Amino acid sequence: MSKGVTPQSKDYSKWYTDVVQKAELADYSPVKGCMVIRPYGYALWENIRNTLDAMFKATGHVNAYFPMLIPESFLKREAEHVEGFAPELAVVTHGGGKLLEEPLVIRPTSETIIWSMYKKWINSYRDLPLLINQWANVVRWEMRTRLFLRTTEFLWQEGHTAHASEKEAREEAYKMIDVYREFAESYMAMPVIVGKKTENEKFAGAVETYSIEAMMGDMRALQSGTSHYLGQNFAKAFDVTFQNENNELEYVYASSWGVSTRLVGALIMSHGDDKGLILPPHLAPYQVVIVPIYRDAAGRSAVMSFVNQISESLAKSAVRYHVDLRDTVSPGFKFNDWEMKGVPLRLEVGPRDVETGNVVLARRDNGEKKSLSKDSFLSTVTALLESIQKEMFQKRKSFREQNTIDIRDYEALKEVIGKGGFARAYWDGSGDDEKQIQEETKASIRCIPFEQDGTEGECFYTGRKTKKRVILAKAY
Amino acid sequence: MSKGVTPQSKDYSKWYTDVVQKAELADYSPVKGCMVIRPYGYALWENIRNTLDAMFKATGHVNAYFPMLIPESFLKREAEHVEGFAPELAVVTHGGGKLLEEPLVIRPTSETIIWSMYKKWINSYRDLPLLINQWANVVRWEMRTRLFLRTTEFLWQEGHTAHASEKEAREEAYKMIDVYREFAESYMAMPVIVGKKTENEKFAGAVETYSIEAMMGDMRALQSGTSHYLGQNFAKAFDVTFQNENNELEYVYASSWGVSTRLVGALIMSHGDDKGLILPPHLAPYQVVIVPIYRDAAGRSAVMSFVNQISESLAKSAVRYHVDLRDTVSPGFKFNDWEMKGVPLRLEVGPRDVETGNVVLARRDNGEKKSLSKDSFLSTVTALLESIQKEMFQKRKSFREQNTIDIRDYEALKEVIGKGGFARAYWDGSGDDEKQIQEETKASIRCIPFEQDGTEGECFYTGRKTKKRVILAKAY
Numbered sequence: 001m002s003k004g005v006t007p008q009s010k011d012y013s014k015w016y017t018d019v020v021q022k023a024e025l026a027d028y029s030p031v032k033g034c035m036v037i038r039p040y041g042y043a044l045w046e047n048i049r050n051t052l053d054a055m056f057k058a059t060g061h062v063n064a065y066f067p068m069l070i071p072e073s074f075l076k077r078e079a080e081h082v083e084g085f086a087p088e089l090a091v092v093t094h095g096g097g098k099l100l101e102e103p104l105v106i107r108p109t110s111e112t113i114i115w116s117m118y119k120k121w122i123n124s125y126r127d128l129p130l131l132i133n134q135w136a137n138v139v140r141w142e143m144r145t146r147l148f149l150r151t152t153e154f155l156w157q158e159g160h161t162a163h164a165s166e167k168e169a170r171e172e173a174y175k176m177i178d179v180y181r182e183f184a185e186s187y188m189a190m191p192v193i194v195g196k197k198t199e200n201e202k203f204a205g206a207v208e209t210y211s212i213e214a215m216m217g218d219m220r221a222l223q224s225g226t227s228h229y230l231g232q233n234f235a236k237a238f239d240v241t242f243q244n245e246n247n248e249l250e251y252v253y254a255s256s257w258g259v260s261t262r263l264v265g266a267l268i269m270s271h272g273d274d275k276g277l278i279l280p281p282h283l284a285p286y287q288v289v290i291v292p293i294y295r296d297a298a299g300r301s302a303v304m305s306f307v308n309q310i311s312e313s314l315a316k317s318a319v320r321y322h323v324d325l326r327d328t329v330s331p332g333f334k335f336n337d338w339e340m341k342g343v344p345l346r347l348e349v350g351p352r353d354v355e356t357g358n359v360v361l362a363r364r365d366n367g368e369k370k371s372l373s374k375d376s377f378l379s380t381v382t383a384l385l386e387s388i389q390k391e392m393f394q395k396r397k398s399f400r401e402q403n404t405i406d407i408r409d410y411e412a413l414k415e416v417i418g419k420g421g422f423a424r425a426y427w428d429g430s431g432d433d434e435k436q437i438q439e440e441t442k443a444s445i446r447c448i449p450f451e452q453d454g455t456e457g458e459c460f461y462t463g464r465k466t467k468k469r470v471i472l473a474k475a476y
Numbered sequence: 477m478s479k480g481v482t483p484q485s486k487d488y489s490k491w492y493t494d495v496v497q498k499a500e501l502a503d504y505s506p507v508k509g510c511m512v513i514r515p516y517g518y519a520l521w522e523n524i525r526n527t528l529d530a531m532f533k534a535t536g537h538v539n540a541y542f543p544m545l546i547p548e549s550f551l552k553r554e555a556e557h558v559e560g561f562a563p564e565l566a567v568v569t570h571g572g573g574k575l576l577e578e579p580l581v582i583r584p585t586s587e588t589i590i591w592s593m594y595k596k597w598i599n600s601y602r603d604l605p606l607l608i609n610q611w612a613n614v615v616r617w618e619m620r621t622r623l624f625l626r627t628t629e630f631l632w633q634e635g636h637t638a639h640a641s642e643k644e645a646r647e648e649a650y651k652m653i654d655v656y657r658e659f660a661e662s663y664m665a666m667p668v669i670v671g672k673k674t675e676n677e678k679f680a681g682a683v684e685t686y687s688i689e690a691m692m693g694d695m696r697a698l699q700s701g702t703s704h705y706l707g708q709n710f711a712k713a714f715d716v717t718f719q720n721e722n723n724e725l726e727y728v729y730a731s732s733w734g735v736s737t738r739l740v741g742a743l744i745m746s747h748g749d750d751k752g753l754i755l756p757p758h759l760a761p762y763q764v765v766i767v768p769i770y771r772d773a774a775g776r777s778a779v780m781s782f783v784n785q786i787s788e789s790l791a792k793s794a795v796r797y798h799v800d801l802r803d804t805v806s807p808g809f810k811f812n813d814w815e816m817k818g819v820p821l822r823l824e825v826g827p828r829d830v831e832t833g834n835v836v837l838a839r840r841d842n843g844e845k846k847s848l849s850k851d852s853f854l855s856t857v858t859a860l861l862e863s864i865q866k867e868m869f870q871k872r873k874s875f876r877e878q879n880t881i882d883i884r885d886y887e888a889l890k891e892v893i894g895k896g897g898f899a900r901a902y903w904d905g906s907g908d909d910e911k912q913i914q915e916e917t918k919a920s921i922r923c924i925p926f927e928q929d930g931t932e933g934e935c936f937y938t939g940r941k942t943k944k945r946v947i948l949a950k951a952y
Contacts, residue, residue, distance in 0.1 A: 030550075030592050031580065034543035039608065042540045064518045067510035068613055068629055069566070074506075090545070091570040092582070095628075096617030097563055104507065106568070106582075116506050126804055132515065137544055137613065141572030152571075153544055328602055 005340075007274045012218040019268055020147045023277045023341050026264075033145040033152030040341060041148075041264060043285035045155065048263055049135065051187055051283070052157065055179050061131045061159060066113050068136070069104040074112040077237040081111065084204020088140040090152075106139040111205060111230070111256060114160045115238040122162060122252055124243045129172070130162040148265035149222075149476050156260035162252045164244060166231070169253035173229040176257040177210040180225035188263065189280035189392035190214050190270045191400055192224060193422075193471055195447030200431045203256075207231035213446045213471065215400040216269035219420035221446045221473040224266050227257035265476075270396055271365075277342025278365050280392050281385035288314060288321040288381065289343045291334045293350035306354045306374070310347070313378045319385070339364060344388050345381070365392055404471075409460050410437075413472060417443045422473045428459035428466035437461065437472075446471045481816075483750045488694040495744055496623045499753045499817050502740075509621040509628030516817060517624075517740060519761035521631065524739055525611065527663055527759070528633065531655050537607045537635060542589050544612070545580040550588040553713040557587065560680020564616040566628075582615040587681060587706070587732060590636045591714040598638060598728055600719045605648070606638040624741035625698075625952050632736035638728045640720060642707070645729035649705040652733040653686040656701035664739065665756035665868035666690050666746045667876055668700060669947055671923030676907045679732075683707035689922045689947065691876040692745035695896035697922045697949040700742050703733035741952075746872055747841075753818025754841050756868050757861035764790060764797040764857065765819045767810045769826035782830045782850070786823070789854045795861070815840060820864050821857070841868055880947075885936050886913075889948060893919045898949045904935035904942035913937065913948075922947045 005018035020026050025041030037045060053063070069092060075082045085108045092104040107113065114132070121127060135157045145151050159176060163169040177194055184192045192212035202209035206228035213221050232251035235241070240252045271278040281287050292307050294300040307323060314321040322343075324334050331348070338346055348360040359377050362369040365388055403421035407413050416423040427445065429437075438444045448470050456467050481494035496502050501517030513521060529539070545568060551558045561584045568580040583589065590608070597603060611633045621627050635652060639645040653670055660668045668688035678685035682704035689697050708727035711717070716728045747754040757763050768783050770776040783799060790797045798819075800810050807824070814822055824836040835853050838845040841864055879897035883889050892899040903921065905913075914920045924946050932943045 027593065027596065029543045029589070030547060031543045031545050031589070034545060036543065036593055037541040039538035039540045043538070045541075046539065062515035062519070063522065064515045065513040065521075065631065067505045067507045067512065069507050069510060069615070071506060087573055089570075089572070090568050090580075092566050093569045094565075094567040094579075096565070096619070103570075104566075113505070113507070117503065117512055120503065139545070143572070155541065 005274065005276060008217060008272075015272075015274070016265075016269060017147060019272055019276050019340070025268070025277075026147050028147075031152075033142055035147050035151050037155075037261065040285065044264055044267070044279070044283060045261055047283045047285065048187075049157070052179075052183055052259065053135070055183060056133050056157075056159065059175065059179060061133045061161075063134065064132045065134055065136070066110050066117065068107050070107055070110075070113045072103045072105050074116060075105060077112065078205045078233055080233075081205035081237075085109070085140075088142070090139045090141055107136070108138055108140045109256075109258070110134060110136070110138075110158055111160065111234050111254075112238070115234040115240055115254070118162050118235075118252065119238050119240045122240055122242050125164045125245055128162055128164040128242060128252070129168065131159075131172075132161065133157055133159040146265075146476075148261055148268070150262075154261050156258050158258040159256060161255045162235075162240070163254070164242065164250075164252070166253050169231075169255050170229050173208070173210060173227045173255040173257065176255070177212060177225070177227035180212050180227070180257075180259060184212055184214065184224060184266075185393060187280065187282045188267055188270065189282070189389055189396065190224070190266060191393060191397040193447060193449050194451075195449040195471070197226075197447055198431070198434060198445050198470075200434050201444065203228045205230060205233055206256075207233065210450075211447055213473075213475075214266055214270060215396070215403065215422060215473075216266070216476070217272065218269070219403050219422070219473075221422065221471075221475040222262075222266050222269065223446070223475060224263060225257070225259040228255060230254035230256060271392060272342070275336075276340030278392070279342035279344060281344045281389045284320065284342065284344055286320050286322040286343050287385055288319055288345045288347060289338045290321060290323045290347045290349060291331055291338075292323065292325070293331050293348060295351075299351045302351060302354050303349055307349050310349070310359070310374060310378065314381070317378075317382055319381060335362075344385060347377070363388065365395075407460055408458070413437070413443065413460060414441055417441045417472070417474060420474075422446070422471050424469055424471055425460040426457035426466050427461070427468055427470040428464040429461045433461055443472045443474050446473050446475060481750065481752060484693060484748075491748075491750070492741075492745060493623060495748055495752050495816070501744070501753075502623050504623075507628075509618055511623050511627050513631075513737065516761065520740055520743070520755070520759060521737055523759045523761065524663075525633070528655075528659055528735065529611070531659060532609050532633075532635065535651065535655060537609045537637075540608050540610055541612070542586055542593065542610060544583050546583055546586075546589045548579045548581050550592060551581060553588065554681045554709055556709075557681035557713075561585070561616075564618070566615045566617055583612070584614055584616045585732075585734070586610060586612070586614075586634055587636065587710050588714070591710040591716055591730075594638050594711075594728065595714050595716045598716055598718050601640045601721055604638055604640040604718060604728070605644065607635075607648075608637065609633055609635040622741075622952075624737055624744070626738075630737050632734050634734040635732060637731045638711075638716070639730070640718065640726075640728070642729050645707075645731050646705050649684070649686060649703045649731040649733065652731070653688065653701070653703040656688050656703070656733070656735060660688055660690065660700060660742075661869060663756065663758045664743055664746065665758070665865055665872065666700070666742060667869065667873040669923060669925050670927075671925040671947070673702075673923055674907070674910060674921050674946075676910050677920065679704045681706060681709055682732075683709065686926075687923055689949075689951075690742055690746060691872070691879065691898060691949075692742070692952070693748065694745070695879050695898070695949075697898065697947075697951040698738075698742050698745065699922070699951060700739060701733070701735040704731060706730035706732060747868060748818070751812075752816030754868070755818035755820060757820045757865045760796065760818065760820055762796050762798040762819050763861055764795055764821045764823060765814045766797060766799045766823045766825060767807055767814075768799065768801070769807045769824060771827075775827045778827060778830050779825055783825050786825070786835070786850060786854065790857070793854075793858055795857060811838075820861060823853070839864065841871075883936055884934070889913070889919065889936060890917055893917045893948070893950060896950075898922070898947050900945055900947055901936040902933035902942050903937070903944055903946040904940040905937045909937055918950050919948045920951055922949050922951060
């Protein structure tokens, strides 16, 4: 289990799948493109889910659950939507031993089934806004899959909101991409660039798509969350109107937004190293692991009574800890195992430590190891976890800044993309230009960042003057 | 929204669907047999889920997630399992625009996909026990569906455990049916009979099935949770062996256990009345609803400052409360609405109450209404909620006891079943006898209760002497 992983420098992609499997986050299943999320990986997802869920509720949203099976005809009602999703559908043709009159698709996303219900529930501006989120599984038939990053079935949340005005729906879409930014930065310790997608890259059926984009350890970009202003597109497709305050009938305005189990992949590739995972304290299933070390029963008894004092105190401080009591493996094996699993702090407690009242503390993020008194450990552990959280974020932020290069021409883009990194550039090209660049360099425009400095420059591709700067990178 | 529901006495079944819809728990969807769980119903399910999840974790279980799509051939590996589930399968034949080489079924339950993974993970007794639970959606193609009670897609949890001995696996199955009993009684305020299913009624693929059975308001039984000892059936079907402590290769022993969104139906039919839902305080999304009453801005200001004091204090006591600030509906409408939604306590606060420092408190379960001082309300509210919880349980227990009749012959059974209730009887009949009785009376043997008094009597159907007593009833 704790054998080493392929070094990042040798094969980043192999390193990634090694870590996923050796840290027991997920496993391949017998079903093509579908993975099994193992208990340790699921515990991580639970922390992600519970944190986000609280943030959604704090911003006024409620949860609900809509059917997973959607009549095929529903998808077709929104022209761009079906064009985007038709190639990825899984189709149920038989139920209860009989051929169905109309095939049902497994939801690739739930706009259509949800807006068919909103038609029942919305009559007047008094029924608005509707701020509903759903935690669910979805299926998109993917050709090339990769554990957590792109799987045929995945877990996600999808918010679907209905509003009485364009302004309010747009504000909602902005608010939620900012909730994702806040979550990525404060919990995942992952700096992100927030911006708008180009027309080529937006969600099928959206007016505008916003995303958060993060830089992974191999300097590729990972789109980690999206929020869409859908305008009246789905309201028109499902004929959802409301009586506005002036007694006029108007189509409802919409947003939708989602993040998925892909975030687990983002965590792995943001922080991991050749020893395995490095988890940010705010999301780690265990923040502290304690490895008791002893040779005999007398040693065990002394060590365990010391360890119990520590764990009681950790429990009181609401620190998530685990005492590794396995007697079938050696302490050294345990050290490697918990390093692979990315636990922020490891405590080693042996008979000599008990005598001196000390513990040996090892930090996963920077490898520091030191001996300190039990009491001083206990009085500083919460602050230490907070400071690790912040340092991890700063480290990723510096990494991204160091590897984000301003470019002025196409050759410079090719150079940046060739050696890895984000390219920042003035951009005034067309959708076709964008496709051309992607074909030639494998890089795409990740987003048009919300934060623009307002300066004017020449588009690196067309040479036209523009104030718009974009981020280009190879992406997962 | 708050128009009355059909009285129970007129049409219990219509009463049920009226309550589900008018309390906004769920709605019919455009997909045959599938429902939409609305925010209020989902909040109830979240409380059920979170409570059970904590109980599972406290008993050593961890969560994971397995693929929803299962190769059709997997189901066929366990003969009884496929016989039981084949008629209910939804089948995916196309993915990504192509006909699949092998059809995939949507999980009706996950034994097969999970045991195919356990084969990968289990080698030695050191890998055991595996105590894994999954929260998921499942699909069973049902002919007659009913909101919450029987829907084509439903949400549930399914525990799947692997053990090194029969004894341990049987103990796990017993332990988990007891966790369900504890949950039903202490959280749902719903007394249950715990027992073993007959051979006719057991899970397809199990050696033994245990269930909890509750009496609904119309005196029918509702099977509310099941736990199965699966023996080595699935280990043999998926060739899952382990090296035991004697270095011998042995098939692994298994249990599985589950409850579903059906529990929401059980809550409704256990406690509801002609005014709507009555929710037990331990699971109610809101335990207290506050309706401020005022005529003008001055009144509003005084009332709201008083209400804010109350809500701050409730928040400190971790009471789940809601202040109904809607200005589009009258206080009377709000009273009916929250009665329909089953909130245990309603607080009315008007300008005169503020002057006297009083509140008007109405209990949903027994309709009591009284005026008391704010401080006395706040100091007793937690205790009051606990006592409501207990009284609700006692009321249902008395109801069940009053309507459980000992019968000695078949005529007496017909009489009990005809007027409604549980029949308790000595039983020594065959599976065919059981089928015959069910055809003639619509009643089935709900379970062979674990609690038996050891007395001997004559089987009501065969006349043979036996010490085994069973519970018979019409069931949902």
